[in-house]
Amino acid sequence: MNILILGSGGREHALAWAVKQNPKCDKLIVAPGNAGIAQIAECADLDAENGGAVVRFAEENAIDFVIIGPEAPLAAGVADRLREAGILVFGPSGEAAKLEASKSFTKEVCDAAKAPTAGYGHFTDAEAAKAHVREHGAPTVVKADGLAAGKGVIIAMDEQTALDAIDDMFGGAFGGAGAEVVIEEFMEGEEASLFVLVDGEEVLSVGSAQDHKRVGEGDTGPNTGGMGAYSPAPVLTAEIEQKAMEEIVKPTMRVMAERGTPYQGVLYAGLMIKDGQPRLVEYNVRFGDPECQVLMMRLGGQVLDLLQAAAEGRLSEARANWADDHAITVVMAAAGYPGAYEKGTEIKGLDALPEDSMNMVFHAGTKEDAGKILATGGRVLNVTARGDSLQEARDRAYAMVDAIDWPEGFVRRDIGWRAL
Numbered sequence: 001m002n003i004l005i006l007g008s009g010g011r012e013h014a015l016a017w018a019v020k021q022n023p024k025c026d027k028l029i030v031a032p033g034n035a036g037i038a039q040i041a042e043c044a045d046l047d048a049e050n051g052g053a054v055v056r057f058a059e060e061n062a063i064d065f066v067i068i069g070p071e072a073p074l075a076a077g078v079a080d081r082l083r084e085a086g087i088l089v090f091g092p093s094g095e096a097a098k099l100e101a102s103k104s105f106t107k108e109v110c111d112a113a114k115a116p117t118a119g120y121g122h123f124t125d126a127e128a129a130k131a132h133v134r135e136h137g138a139p140t141v142v143k144a145d146g147l148a149a150g151k152g153v154i155i156a157m158d159e160q161t162a163l164d165a166i167d168d169m170f171g172g173a174f175g176g177a178g179a180e181v182v183i184e185e186f187m188e189g190e191e192a193s194l195f196v197l198v199d200g201e202e203v204l205s206v207g208s209a210q211d212h213k214r215v216g217e218g219d220t221g222p223n224t225g226g227m228g229a230y231s232p233a234p235v236l237t238a239e240i241e242q243k244a245m246e247e248i249v250k251p252t253m254r255v256m257a258e259r260g261t262p263y264q265g266v267l268y269a270g271l272m273i274k275d276g277q278p279r280l281v282e283y284n285v286r287f288g289d290p291e292c293q294v295l296m297m298r299l300g301g302q303v304l305d306l307l308q309a310a311a312e313g314r315l316s317e318a319r320a321n322w323a324d325d326h327a328i329t330v331v332m333a334a335a336g337y338p339g340a341y342e343k344g345t346e347i348k349g350l351d352a353l354p355e356d357s358m359n360m361v362f363h364a365g366t367k368e369d370a371g372k373i374l375a376t377g378g379r380v381l382n383v384t385a386r387g388d389s390l391q392e393a394r395d396r397a398y399a400m401v402d403a404i405d406w407p408e409g410f411v412r413r414d415i416g417w418r419a420l
Contacts, residue, residue, distance in 0.1 A: 002027040002062050003304075005041075006048040006078070007069030010331075010364035010382040011289035013037045014296035015069060017360060021301030029061065035373050036363025048073045051081030058087050066090070067307060071147055071286050074265075075101040090311045092265040092285050096256060099263070100285040103145045103182040109259075110280060113251035117280040118184040126170040129181050133162045139186035143282075144169050146177035153223060155186070189274030190418065191281060192233040193291055194241060196249055196269065197306060200262040202315035203249060206306060207298065207322070208236040209291035210418065215338055217414045224338045225379055228415030230328040230390060231294040235273050235418075244271055244278040252283070264310060293362050293382045294327035300357065328393045328416055329384040330401055331364070332409045337378035347373045347381070348405035358386045359396060361404075380409060390419050 001024050005012055013036050019025050020040055031054075033043030047053050049072050058066060066082055068074055068091035077094030091097075098105040104122040118141070123129035133140060133156075142165040144152030152174045156162035162183070169178030193211065197204045211229035215221040236244075249269055256263045268284035268291070287295065296303060302321060309318035334341035350373060353361055362384055365377020383400045387393030394416050401411055 001025060001064040003029070003065050003067065004058055004061070004063045005030045005067045005069060006046075006054065006073055008032045008034050008037075009070070009289055010362045010379070011287050011292040012069040013362040013364070014293040014382070014384075015067060015287070015303070016041050017362070018296040018300055018303040019067070022304035023301075024304055029063070031057070034363045035366040035368040036361070038368065049076045049078065051076065051078045054078055055081050055085045055087065058082065059085070064088060065308060065311070068265075069286060071097065071100050071284065074285055075147060079265075088308075088311050090265055090307045092263050093261060095261040096263045096265075097285045099252075099256075099267070099283040101147050103143050103282070104180065106283055107182065109252055109255050113248075113255040115248045115251050115280055116277070118187050120182055120184045123181045123183065124179075126166050129166045129170075129183060130163055132183055133159060133166070136185075138162055141184040141186055142166060142169065143182045143184065144174040144178040145180035145182055146174075148174040148177040152177050155223075187272040187274075187279055187281065189272040189279075190235045191270065191272055192236045193288055194236060194244055194249070194269045194271060195287065195291070195295060196245070196267045197310040197315060197318075198253055198263045198265060198267055199310045199313045199315040200257070200264045201313070203245065203253060204306070204310075204315050204318060204320065205241060205245065206266070206320045207231055207295050208233040208241065209288065209294055210235070211288060211291055212412060212415055215412075217412050222338055224333075226288070226290045227331045227333065227412045228329055229288070229290045229294050230326065230393070230416045230419060231291070231298055232326070233419070236271070240273060240276060240278055244269060248278065248280050266310075289364070290329045290331055290382050293329040293384045297327040297357075297360065297384055297386050298323060298325065325386050325388055326390040326393045327384065327386045328390060328397050329362070329382045330397045330411050330415050331379050332381040332383060332401065332404065332406065332411050333379050334375050334377070335408050335410055341378055342408060343374075343376055345375050345406070345408040347375060347409070349403055353400050353403060359400060360384045361400065375406070375408065390416055394420070
């Protein structure tokens, strides 16, 4: 098969790495890709959010299967354009992608599905939102309704923080994503992520993970896109996963089908777990980043078969074969992230690191310039390792971190602390 993956981050590097291992993969192109992806696949300069351009590129390059990595092309309806052109694609329609692109849409669907989730209010002006906060008090959660690259969520432990967050969102801090705001009750418990493949009817669990959203050790400081992750998540036991599937995921998928927008792709259910009961925090319509990196390490080449089965409506005959192991990824970020940070600093020492089924450095925000690897983003590298235990995987990952020569980068040193 000739395969095209859309995206340029660590998630797409991990997807490319796994897909490349499958013997069915004849040719692999990633658009636009990054410096790490360029070492294993052809990279193409293509606007991933332009459906017409993606269709033309796929036709000109005899692409058999398109895998859409990030949420923005999905929300823009790129999967719809590919389906209309008769090109096999992994990823939900633009309408189904509203499960991530609109928090209020998700709440409506969850209400219809009777899926357990936080109580909420949906607001289109700041004064009404503030009145809601004053009435209900803190702690509370303020969310930009639209896509905000994983950053449009403020957990406000006091009323003033919530009021300031409302001003920020309606004031344009998250662009158009904050034109509408959802305010939710604060849910206590431990958060974990469940990843499920869906083919429009059937659902198949492909693993759990737990990430670390806050920038500082001990889960302190502002939220980020994720500073590290590990899989599996011990808190998501088989019993709790079964509950999440029966009470949250399957009813949601049933409602989506009844609305005439059946879901096909990966569904990432962020769950809050307390006293053995899961409640939905949010849905994402793509693999998490950095959760994808640990899932791909554990799944390997079978990923292509699973994604193809979902795209072709054959999930009933698919199953995920798991190794009885653990994986962890540590994000190396540019100093200053998630605030202002310097771009263009050089990263050395990557060539000396092992790259195999147990150890990988996935590139998230890099480019190559005259043989040098330069940092171009906030989250720059995902240093990822497997082991028979989480501790073994963690030791391996941090040993690689310590071998990378990048003074302008930083990591959290406590990834995996909840499980360990």
